[in-house]
Amino acid sequence: MSIKLEHINYIYSEGTAYEKAAIKDICLEIKEGEFIGIIGHTGSGKSTLIQHLNGILKATSGELYCNGKNIYEEGYPMKELRNYVGLVFQYPEHQLFEVDVMKDVCFGPKNQGISPEECEKRAREALELVGLKEKYYTRSPFDLSGGQKRRAAIAGVLAMHPQVLVLDEPTAGLDPKGRDDILEQISMLHKRTNMTVILVSHSMEDIAKYVDRIIVMNKGEVMYEGKPKEVFRHYKELEKIGLAAPQVTYVMKELKEKGIPVSDDATTVEEAVEEILRGMKGAVK
Amino acid sequence: MEMIRTENLVYEYEKHDDEGNVVGMQRAIDDVGLHIKPGQFIAILGHNGSGKSTLAKHMNAILVPTGGTMWVDGKDTKKEENLWDVRQSAGMVFQNPDNQIIATVVEEDVGFGPENLGVPTEEIWERVEESLKSVGMLEYRHRSPNKLSGGQKQRVAIAGVVAMHPKCIVLDEPTAMLDPNGRKDVLRTVHRLHEQEHVTVILITHYMEEVVDADHVIVMDHGKIVMQGTPREIFSKVETLKEYRLDVPQVTMLAHELKKRGLPIKDGILRREELVEELCRLN
Numbered sequence: 316m317s318i319k320l321e322h323i324n325y326i327y328s329e330g331t332a333y334e335k336a337a338i339k340d341i342c343l344e345i346k347e348g349e350f351i352g353i354i355g356h357t358g359s360g361k362s363t364l365i366q367h368l369n370g371i372l373k374a375t376s377g378e379l380y381c382n383g384k385n386i387y388e389e390g391y392p393m394k395e396l397r398n399y400v401g402l403v404f405q406y407p408e409h410q411l412f413e414v415d416v417m418k419d420v421c422f423g424p425k426n427q428g429i430s431p432e433e434c435e436k437r438a439r440e441a442l443e444l445v446g447l448k449e450k451y452y453t454r455s456p457f458d459l460s461g462g463q464k465r466r467a468a469i470a471g472v473l474a475m476h477p478q479v480l481v482l483d484e485p486t487a488g489l490d491p492k493g494r495d496d497i498l499e500q501i502s503m504l505h506k507r508t509n510m511t512v513i514l515v516s517h518s519m520e521d522i523a524k525y526v527d528r529i530i531v532m533n534k535g536e537v538m539y540e541g542k543p544k545e546v547f548r549h550y551k552e553l554e555k556i557g558l559a560a561p562q563v564t565y566v567m568k569e570l571k572e573k574g575i576p577v578s579d580d581a582t583t584v585e586e587a588v589e590e591i592l593r594g595m596k597g598a599v600k
Numbered sequence: 601m602e603m604i605r606t607e608n609l610v611y612e613y614e615k616h617d618d619e620g621n622v623v624g625m626q627r628a629i630d631d632v633g634l635h636i637k638p639g640q641f642i643a644i645l646g647h648n649g650s651g652k653s654t655l656a657k658h659m660n661a662i663l664v665p666t667g668g669t670m671w672v673d674g675k676d677t678k679k680e681e682n683l684w685d686v687r688q689s690a691g692m693v694f695q696n697p698d699n700q701i702i703a704t705v706v707e708e709d710v711g712f713g714p715e716n717l718g719v720p721t722e723e724i725w726e727r728v729e730e731s732l733k734s735v736g737m738l739e740y741r742h743r744s745p746n747k748l749s750g751g752q753k754q755r756v757a758i759a760g761v762v763a764m765h766p767k768c769i770v771l772d773e774p775t776a777m778l779d780p781n782g783r784k785d786v787l788r789t790v791h792r793l794h795e796q797e798h799v800t801v802i803l804i805t806h807y808m809e810e811v812v813d814a815d816h817v818i819v820m821d822h823g824k825i826v827m828q829g830t831p832r833e834i835f836s837k838v839e840t841l842k843e844y845r846l847d848v849p850q851v852t853m854l855a856h857e858l859k860k861r862g863l864p865i866k867d868g869i870l871r872r873e874e875l876v877e878e879l880c881r882l883n
Contacts, residue, residue: 356779357749461648488695488776490647490806492845517779520850557781562809562850562872569876575883584850588857591879598882599862 318345318368318400318479323377325363337363338535341377345479348509350502352522352543355532356557361515362405364532365481368513369400398427401477405484407468411456416447416467419456423475434474441473442466446500462493469497473504479511480504486521494518498525523547523561523582531558544580563587570594601674603768603800604636604659604690610667611654611823628654630823631668636802638767641794643811643831644804646820647845652772652804655820659770659802660690673767688717691761695773697753706748706756707732707741713764724763731762734797735789751782755789762793768800769793775807783807808835809849812870819844836868851875 323341328334338360345351345368355361366372367379370386370393379386381396404410413419420438421431429437442452445466451459456467469485482501486494502525505512516522522529522543529546531539533556539546547553550560550568560582567579567587577594581587592599611629614622628651636642646652657663658670661677673689675682691713694700703709710728719727732738735755745753754774761769771790775783787810793799803814811817817834819827821844827834834841835848838856848856855869855878863882869875 356781357751488773488806490650490845491808491847492842493648494806495847519780557779559780563854566851566854566872566875569872570879573876573880575879584854584857587854588861591854591858592861592863595863595879595883598864600864 317347317380317382319343319380320367321378321380323364323367323374323379325367325372326375329375336535338367338532341537343530343537343540345511345513347478347511348505349511350505350525350527351511351513352526352529353513353515353532354517354519354522354529354558355538359532359556360535361532362483363535365402365483365513365515368479368481369402370396371402398475399477400479400481401472401475403469403472403480403482403485405487407472407485408456408461408464411464411468411471414455415453416442416456416459417452419467420471420474423471427475437474437476438470441470444473444500444504445470446496462489462496465489465493465497477510479513481513481515483515484517485514486516486518494521501525519547519559520561520583523564531556543582547582548580567591601638602635602671603638603640604634604670604672604802606632606634606658606665606668606670608633608668609655609658609665609670611651611658611663612666628823629658629665632823632825634818634825636768636800638800639794639798641791641801641813641815642803643814643817644802644820645806645808645811645817645834645844645846650820650844651823652820654823656692656770656772656802656804659768660692661686662692684717688764689766690768690770691764691766693754693757693761693769693771693774695776697750697757697777700757700760701745701753704744704746705741706737706743706745709745709756710759710763713760717764727763727765728759731759732756734762734793735759736785749782750778751785754778754782754786758786758789758793762797762799766799768802770802770804772804773806774803775805775810783810808847808852812849819846831870832868835870 320341320343325338326336353361386396411419417438421434424434424437447466486497529543547560547564563584564582567577567581570577571579575594577590581590609629609632612625612627615624615626617623644652661683664678670677672686675685677686701709707728710731711724714724714727732741735758737755775786790801794801812831814831817831818825835852838848851872852869855865855875859865865878
């Protein structure tokens with residue numbers, strides 16, 4: 316079970332004066348159960364790329380395989396792909412519309428042709444997963460707080476039981492606790508169900524903390540790909556394209572330069588703590 | 601005279617049920633006293649729903665208090681005859697750049713504010729030029745705002761406020777929708793306005809790293825001010841901030857964790873250089 320992109324190109328407004336290649340020659344394989352992070356500045360092609368994953372955009376050229384089947388082949392059941400890959404857009408709460416939270420979350424599965432009882436069951440599970448309390452199920456989604464709306468919207472996608480969950484900046488505009496809560500829940504979901512997760516984020520700290528593999532997009536191309544430690548080793552090149560390494564990685568590099576015997580590839584606070592304590596054993600009181 | 605002053609500021613609104621009946625009152629701001637001096641750089645922190653945006657909206661009279669008083673540059677915001685003065689003294693920049701840009705050419709957008717103030721045409725153009733220069737966007741003056749990045753649009757929005765010559769700029773999460781580069785550019789612009797043009801700045805944000813250079817930090821919770829002090833004072837209270845659903849910069853967190861594990865690091869480390877220096881001292 317995987318998604319495979321082969322030489323995917325996408326050109327906006329092809330054949331007009333505004334023609335622009337948004338993504339170029341993308342070759343990627345996303346394996347079942349991976350937690351992937353996509354980073355890149357605004358306009359680097361991240362959103363265009365993820366919209367290919369569930370067929371919202373159709374590549375100008377190249378092939379996309381979902382579980383070995385070419386989705387661009389004549390007669391490929393698009394509906395299958397959309398059930399397989401769930402996409403949570405930026406500010407998904409703007410898409411809430413139903414009269415109460417329960418109905419809103421049921422909307423997706425209902426359209427998949429699932430019975431009302433099963434819809435409700437799935438909706439309850441999904442709402443529980445995102446940590447929204449039962450007392451909110453009968454409220455209008457518009458009466459919820461920002462963080463709660465965001466959760467309800469994510470639950471709406473989860474209720475469709477996707478096996479790949481794609482989230483485009485799910486924490487934008489949330490307070491620090493709200494950010495941590497949502498990412499923790501997604502991470503837990505990933506561990507519990509082995510769901511594949513693809514997270515687009517501007518926060519290098521969050522990416523370093525949660526993902527197994529990072530894809531760096533620049534000018535429509537994949538610039539780097541690898542484990543957080545490998546990718547953030549290129550921090551100088553990342554800075555040139557408007558990205559950076561997590562703050563702690565810089566601290567480690569500077570400590571090493573000053574002669575403190577630490578390895579400089581820590582990307583999370585936890586790793587940095589252990590590494591500094593190891594390198595500075597003598598100073599611990 | 602204080603730039604912004606409030607006394608027992610209260611803002612309440614009615615809560616409705618599904619049929620539209622009033623079921624009670626909600627207090628978004630609860631007895632807030634503020635004293636902001638001209639030229640200060642103030643940061644306001646607080647979780648979603650803590651009342652910080654409601655407070656910001658009082659600063660240029662989008663909302664007026666339901667109890668207590670707010671004065672902007674000495675003018676009571678409740679009095680309708682003060683509305684224009686208040687709005688000229690305190691300009692406001694919002695989160696979403698797309699909701700603030702109205703014209704089809706950058707320079708016309710920036711000129712919209714002063715035009716509404718009745719500034720003579722000649723002077724409008726001078727102001728447009730000087731404000732676009734001050735946010736580093738002069739070379740984009742003839743462009744369409746649609747073709748700009750989020751950070752660039754946000755700087756145009758700031759220029760639009762600057763062109764009205766406000767004494768104070770209130771920014772409500774101006775970087776929430778931007779990428780790291782856009783965020784840096786917007787913050788640099790705000791700091792430049794503060795340092796060189798001595799504009800009073802009130803910055804509301806969820807990014808703790810953006811607060812370390814402020815003169816004074818205010819933390820809000822349930823409509824009240826629950827903490828205030830210098831960034832160092834505020835960020836040395838890691839556990840208290842967590843209770844208010846907030847956080848500290850990653851470097852501060854690292855210092856805090858190392859201290860818990862036995863390294864005698866001083867409290868309130870805010871910057872990378874400080875932590876590196878402190879660790880070198882201990883080694």
